[in-house]
Amino acid sequence: MIEVQVWRGDASGGGLARYAVPARANQTVLDVVTHIQREIEPDLAYRFACRVGMCGSCAMVVNGRARWTCRTHVSKVAQDGKLELRPLSNLPVIRDLATDMAPFFDRWARARGQFQPKDSADGAVPDEFAVVPPASAKRQAADAGIECIGCGVCHASCDIVAWNPDYLGPAALNRAWTLVNDVRDGARRERLDAVAGDAGCHACHSTQSCTERCPKGIDPSGAIAGLKRTLFWRVFGLDR
Amino acid sequence: MTLWVVQRATAAVLAVAVVVHLATILVAVRGGLSAAEIIGRLGGSEAWLAFYATFALAAGLHGAIGLRAIAAEWLGWRGRGFDLAWVAIGLATAAFGIRAAIGLYAA
Incomplete structure (x- = not known):
């Protein structure tokens, strides 16, 4: 299991919510977010389109660093099996992990x-x-x-x-x-x-x-x- | 844009001037530091006057431009009023240095 903390909220504020996501081989951070949205928390807001590093819509702050989540493997960035996901910095938040671009x-x-x-x-x-x-x-x-x-x-x-x-x-x-x-x-x-x-x-x-x-x-x-x-x-x- | 050019140009002047200044200090104090020795070296010399006047002007402008950027980013001090204040601070800093250089030249 991966211990995932996801920032949830909107422009007025928010905080971290905790989820447990099954670890899989070759899993990307976007896979983790998608798992949370499909299996645990259907109203989680995030953004993606191509999943192959072309569209530029899935960037988030992963463990304190902005990254493209579709091409970021969990194994490369998880610290002690933990992930902390936040919306992109320096942009207004619409909701959860989706920022106003x-x-x-x-x-x-x-x-x-x-x-x-x-x-x-x-x-x-x-x-x-x-x-x-x-x-x-x-x-x-x-x-x-x-x-x-x-x-x-x-x-x-x-x-x-x-x-x-x-x-x-x-x-x-x-x-x-x-x-x-x-x-x-x-x-x-x-x-x-x-x-x-x-x-x-x-x-x-x-x-x-x-x-x-x-x-x-x-x-x-x-x-x-x-x-x-x-x-x-x-x-x-x-x-x- | 102009400020950036001035900042780069004064940085180039300062790079040389600070080295000359420090080297002179290192060489000059080997026999002990005294006011008489400093005045003996700088008094009446147009070359040293020009050097230190240029140095002081470059330092005054460079410092004020740098502080302006820091104040804008960290304190949010932006706008024409602050810009005019920084010009005044830069020129005042330079004036103090130039006055000292003239004082030593005339001593």
Whole structure:
């Protein structure tokens, strides 16, 4: 048996509830939560979709650390056969293990995380395909951050997000960095303006919890450093 | 953005200035530390005056910018009023140091 404590409650508060879940081989933390919901506590709220690490909806705080639960084996994270599950930090709780992701994705919008085709200012699909050589430096810089699944683990792990309510956060800034390196994009200047300053990349202290905990192995801290570097050289009129 | 550039630039200045400052202390006190010796080294020297004035300015700005970030994150001190206060604190800190450097130059 695994001894599981699950945070239950809503925006007004809550506490830990205790459940005993049968241990199985190759069991993931999401399997444990699903067992609780199907067999013990039908009204337990949590979120998942793909179960294979693609959709980014099942992230929770597992034994004090934000993780994607569908790809986290219980055997890797249980401490003395115990699990403590809480909703993602730094986001409002809707109920139990489900957080409101709207403030997270609102930051992507504020960081101008939407692609703006250079060839059509109104956002329509350009007539011709852009040719972007896979080996080019900018393409590789964009590729390094493009596999983000939007799970919010970096956001929940970031001290600056906790301390500064306006901070855009690692995921939104990582997204902005991929677009800054996208040679097809036409909103570079506006995007760099949007990610500068106390609420943007300059608030980051490079403590790198985001990079450490990203389940996809992305380096948002490096992306933020790239934004700082690009903005620095822009002061001198240099495009690097 | 500007603050970040200033913070990085003053950090670079401080990295060199602190090393020079500490090395000078280590070398200078080998014969015992006395006010006369310090004044003998710094008094009337434009080069030392320029060095310590730059050092004090960099330290004042760097310290104020750093404290501003800490105060914003830990105490929630944000906004134009606090920013102006930090500018004043930074410049005041620098002014004290520069005044001391001028004092030694003129001594």
